[in-house]
Amino acid sequence: MPQLSGSMCAHSNEEESPMLIWGFKTLFKTLSEGVFFCPQCGGDRSYQLKLARRWFTLFFIPVFTYKQDGVHVECQVCKGTFAETALQRQTNAAMALGKRDAMRAVAFSILRTAGTPSAAARAKAAEAISSVVSSAGAYTVAELDAEWATAHIDLEGTLVPLGDAMQGGGREWLLSWAVAIASVDGEVSAAERALLDRIGALLQMSSAHVAGVVATAQRGARA
Numbered sequence: 425m426p427q428l429s430g431s432m433c434a435h436s437n438e439e440e441s442p443m444l445i446w447g448f449k450t451l452f453k454t455l456s457e458g459v460f461f462c463p464q465c466g467g468d469r470s471y472q473l474k475l476a477r478r479w480f481t482l483f484f485i486p487v488f489t490y491k492q493d494g495v496h497v498e499c500q501v502c503k504g505t506f507a508e509t510a511l512q513r514q515t516n517a518a519m520a521l522g523k524r525d526a527m528r529a530v531a532f533s534i535l536r537t538a539g540t541p542s543a544a545a546r547a548k549a550a551e552a553i554s555s556v557v558s559s560a561g562a563y564t565v566a567e568l569d570a571e572w573a574t575a576h577i578d579l580e581g582t583l584v585p586l587g588d589a590m591q592g593g594g595r596e597w598l599l600s601w602a603v604a605i606a607s608v609d610g611e612v613s614a615a616e617r618a619l620l621d622r623i624g625a626l627l628q629m630s631s632a633h634v635a636g637v638v639a640t641a642q643r644g645a646r647a
């Protein structure tokens with residue numbers, strides 16, 4: 425799959441000797457393939473990691489590698505090319521799974537703080553987890569009942585990476601769901617309020633920011 429042709433030069437030694445045709449051509453070798461978030465066409469796309477090598481050609485046939493021109497990532501949809509660092513960004517699918525894990529950790533923590541959560545609180549928690557659209561599909565109350573009391577919870581491990589990655593209203597949205605679960609059975613208790621503060625802090629929100637989101641979400645829950 426030659427993409428670029430090097431300059432072709434024709435050399436003639438003596439009048440009677442055969443013409444020696446040589447040149448350079450860049451060939452690409454695919455090192456790996458996968459799915460990445462394409463910064464150009466803006467979505468999860470297939471990519472190929474390619475190594476560009478400049479070959480010396482003789483009679484149009486590559487004879488030896490003249491030099492390596494480095495690696496790049498090529499989007500298989502828009503054909504845009506990027507530095508290898510483009511692979512470090514999370515795909516949308518990975519981001520959705522991360523958000524789902526975070527919502528699950530938040531919902532379970534609130535339920536455990538409540539002690540014996542009501543059916544309404546558990547239904548609200550399942551709704552919160554389902555609201556994170558991911559390849560995992562809907563999350564049922566039956567699944568929640570099998571998990572919430574005993575599953576391993578890692579609030580720090582799931583929330584801290586999201587605090588870095590979530591843009592715009594993502595953190596407020598997550599915290600608002602936590603308030604909604606906590607206030608289904610009435611007022612938010614002191615223990616639940618302390619947990620909301622901790623969740624906000626892990627998402628790198630100031631305490632004033634958290635207080636504002638909690639007040640707004642509580643007004644919404646009462647209305």
Ligand SMILES: [Zn+2]
Nearest residue numbers: 462465499502
């Ligand atoms: Zn693309």
